[in-house]
Amino acid sequence: MHKVFLNGDFVDADKASISPMDRGFLFGDGIYEVIPTYSTKPVGLGLHLARMNEGLKAVGIEYQADEAQWRKVIGDLVKQTDSDSQAVYIHISRGADKKRFHAYPKGIQPTVFAYAFDIAPSQDLQSKHTKTYHVTLAEDLRWQRCHIKSTSLLGNVMHFQQGQEAGKDEVILYNQQNEVTEAAACNVFIVKDGRIATPPLDNHLLPGITRRIAIDAIHKYTSLPVDERVVSLDELNEADEVWITSSSKELGPVLSIDDKKVGNGEPGKIWREAQEAYNKHKFNC
Template sequence: MDPIAYVNGSFVPLSEAKVSILDRGFLFADGIYEVSAVLDGKLIDNASHLARLQRSLGEIALELPESLERIEEIQKELIARNELTNGTVYLEVTRGADRGRDFAFPKGVRPTLIMFTSAKDIINAPSAKTGVAVITVPDIRWTRRDIKSVALLAQVLAKQAAAEAGAGEAWMIENGLVTEGGSSSAFILTQDDVLVTRHNSNEILPGCTRKAVLKLAEERQLRVEERPFSIAEALSAKEAFATSASLFVQAVISIDGKPVGTGNPGPMTQRLREIYVEFARATAV
């Protein structure tokens, strides 16, 4: 069956989904995107993703062509039409297509809104049990990483380097410190049982799963520090892990070929994953 996508007000077969070659998302990466997880046919932590979508759009003065309520309705309709049980819903908003290519914002142009689904068994993914290797790469991105922009070339290059190295993720390094992963937030558990992840700022994307995991950890009275950490500190840690909508909580077992902790997923990481899955199922819509 040809999956169903949503393009500017219409549900269409994915193979027939099209936007103009003059769309500013294509020409300038002038757009914002979000990815929400789907578990048991329901959206996970979606309100957080839509709030981040609205914030990112505001940072680049781009208006939504639909209300947030309508966007969630479309997400749910796509899940139903595609009979999606587990996976993700991707959405993208661009500044639309003008009659030509001009850097300045066009006037009187309706933004483009597209969505599609992808099947993925996040719960039972093999890497969830084995953990993943990570490599390090320089962070060459722009300085507004808090905006979830579709301009992802630096992340593409980082993820390709990881793939070529047989790793599952790349951690990006700036001034000797980890910013975040190519598509995830980075965490370590110190020898003193403190969870450490970089604080939110323009230097990283404010991860929705990261936010939820921190709240869940604090509710269980785990010690948390939001600050940068180095690769040396990560390699001396008990455990390391990554979080994202398409991973939930995933162990990092090595960095640049050197083991983290025992070189296997650690008990705290595994427990946090269990807690997050419980939260996801309890709050899904």
């Protein structure tokens, strides 16, 4: 039985328990992170924890994620198996109160939980081993604070389910102005005429760590231009390449949108260069 980390202790997963009065259960009142590791080495640990601390501050949960502490916890969790590709899920809720009441209670301790799970290996640049994606489109109907990585994910879950019911891997979302925001669980990049673009950060999309590492890596290791700007739905549909990015997917090439091929329907040469740059940079941040 694998162990999980709960409130400072490692316990068997089937014996870990959280009060039903925990606000994470009652309200989705918490912040989370998913940190990928390869051969036990975490990707972007400092960036993930900085985003977690910003989210905790934004929602008023009094907990400070310490990098040294979490590096050890993550190491202990992923060493339980021989898998080379794992991610660690960290979940900080506001904690359990004696009654259900919407306002933030005073004097309660946050609930701190983490566990490791297997993920796909790092993207292979050999096309026959590349993990690719087929997506559909939907109008973004989520709340207006998507920049906070909240555990309140029902809006994302419902959008992702749309994709599953359509037989697709993901759903790329757009706003009422027909501007791309993000996908249900990923950020989005497009390529047109050799130029890369991704929607700018605002309250309508998550500041993805993979997104950040990818942009930095492309700047550092290639001469490819990257624009953080508004991307229209028409641009998405006419793009030469489309990628979705996340901690578990890295840079995932999209081969079709609503059954229409993207480009020639194969992972593109710009993606290959960008993924190669990402591979060089992912353990250096």
